[in-house]
Amino acid sequence: MPVSGNNPGPDEGFGVYIHWPFCASKCPYCDFNSHVWDSIDHRRWRTALLSELNHFALETSARTVTSVFFGGGTPSLMAPETAAALIDAVGNRWDTAGDLEITLEANPSTAEAGWFRAFRDAGVNRLSIGVQSFRDENLSFLxxxxxxxxxxxxxxxxxxxxxxxxxxxxHGLAGQSPEDWGRELDEALEYAKSLGAGHLSLYQLTIEPGTPFHRDGVEAAGGDEGARLYAITQEKLIEAGLPAYEISNHARPGSECRHNLQIWRGGAYAGVGPGAHGRLPAPRRTEALYQIHDPGRWLAAVESKGHGTAKRRALPRRARAEELLMTGLRLIEGVGWARFQSLTGRGIEDLIDGDGLKRMTGGGFVEADDRGLRATASGWLCLNEVLRHLLAS
Ligand SMILES: C[S@@+](CC[C@H](N)C(=O)[O-])C[C@H]1O[C@@H](n2cnc3c(N)ncnc32)[C@H](O)[C@@H]1O
Ligand code: SF4
Structure with missing residues (x-):
């Protein structure tokens, strides 16, 4: 049943995220919703993902889709026919932008020419590959x-x-020296340049509760060490013409991931598949949707009622403001006052702590001007602390 209030603003895009929850093996650092199953009924999964996609199309078809993102898990293990059917369904159910971006995440172990071409022929026009390291010993550690x-x-x-x-x-593996990482990054950047790569994601290793790394007491680089590795990363990527546009994401200007930008800017998107989430903003209110996390339970729910939504709620204004700040301050462009006002219905000054803002601008952690609020390079190094001060009241 169509839900009113989800009509798009004039300049708004709409993203469709599709989660493929399976991997060939589980990496010991990863706490993503990814699972290793002995056998997967691809036809059954295709039908279920299509059902849930159609379910969301019913209430959002007035929007124009600007990006589709197949994330995981390892969606390059999906049958290309599944990606093709889902991309066709997006085209049939929504208007799509002329420059529609369709990204698929891939694991290097799944790289096979025929398979990659089949995804391209299905409509995928952007591939994001989990390389993780240019050192064999690091790959085996990971x-x-x-x-x-x-x-x-x-x-x-x-x-x-x-x-x-x-x-x-x-980066940020325990014992990784700035020199080691600098050399590895130089090699990666030289190769990226030779291939014309326009985008790189450079993540600091985090030890997530519940993972084998956490259980085994594996450590990541500590505060100062991590900060040095991060500083080298920024320097080298600027030199290479791929500056950060988000705390961990670098691109040649114009090659940013449009789908993720849409999400980080607080835009609208639907989330399809186990554990996916969505945001449907309308004037003065945003609905948050959460799909069932467990793949088996999600599949059963979709097969019985056409969708696997576990929870759907209008976000309280403060929670929405917090998430806009949290994702917006990760972006180099920061959070615009006008956009914040239009998405929350309130001025940013009503929602952030005035004293905290003074402390953070005084300390050089954020900058505010007539357009909006941005984190500085030192603010990015301790963003959680910065947010704690800004949201203190
Ligand atoms: C869904 S995976 C990418 C595609 C594919 N599954 C793969 O790993 O090749 C998303 C990315 O998140 C990053 N990641 C996952 N867990 C991480 C962690 N604990 N610390 C840092 N980066 C992590 C990895 O760089 C990984 O490539
Ligand atoms: S292949 Fe990717 S999603 Fe799967 S477990 Fe490893 S990092 Fe996580």
């Missing part, structure tokens, strides 16, 4: 099932097959 040579081949294939591609690296 429990990855591929070598550096295989990752390089996957990147070359991606550059050949897809108009746009990106890759992920992880």
């Amino acid at each position: 429990g990855r099932g591929h070598s550096v040579a295989e990752a390089r081949d996957a990147l070359a294939l991606a550059a050949d097959v897809f108009p746009r591609f990106s890759f992920d690296l992880i």
Whole structure:
């Protein structure tokens, strides 16, 4: 049943996120909603993902889809026919932007020319590859099932097959010296340049509760060490013409991931698949949707009622303001006053702590001007603390 209040603003995009929750093996640092199943009934999963996509199309079809993102898990393990059917369904159920961005996350172990071309023919026009490291010893420490040579081949294939591609690296492994990371990053950047990569995601290793790394007491680089690795990363990426546009994401200007930008700016998106979430903003209120996390339970729910939504609620204004600040301050562009007002119905000054803001601007952690509020480079290094001060009241 169509829900009123989800009509788009004139300049708003709409993202469709589709979660594929399976991987060939589980990496010991990863707490994503990813699972290793002995066998997957691809036809059944295709039908279920299509059902839930159609369910969301019913209430959001007035919007124009600007991006589709297949995330995971490892969606490059999805049958390309599944991606094709979902992309066709998006085109049939919504208007789509002329420059519709369709990203698929891939693991280098799944890089095979015919398979990649099948995804491209399905409509995928941007590949994001989890390389993680340009050092074989780090890949084996991270429990990855591929070598550096295989990752390089996957990147070359991606550059050949897809108009746009990106890759992920992880830094901040315990004992990783700034010199080691600097050399590894130089090699990665040289290779990226030779292939014309326009986008890189550079994550600091985090030890997540519940993961084997956490259970085994594995440590990541500590505060000062981590900050040095982060500073080197920023310097080298600026030199390479790929400055940060988000705390962990770097792009040649114009090559930013449009889907993630849409989310970080507080825009509208639907989340399809186990554990996916969505945001449906309307004037003065935003609905948050959460799909059932467990893949088996999600599948059963979709097969019985057409969707696997576990929870749907209008976000209280303060919670919405907090998330806009949390994601907006991760962006180099920051949070615009006018946009904040239009998404929350209130001025930012009503929702953030005036004394906290003074302390954070005085300390050089944030900058405010007539357009909005931005974190500085030192603010990015302790963003959680900055947010705590801004949201103190
Ligand atoms: C869904 S995976 C990418 C695609 C594919 N599953 C793979 O790993 O090749 C998303 C990315 O999140 C990053 N990531 C996951 N857990 C992390 C952690 N604990 N610390 C830092 N980065 C992490 C990795 O760089 C990974 O490539
Ligand atoms: S990092 Fe990627 S491949 Fe490894 S378990 Fe997580 S989602 Fe799967």
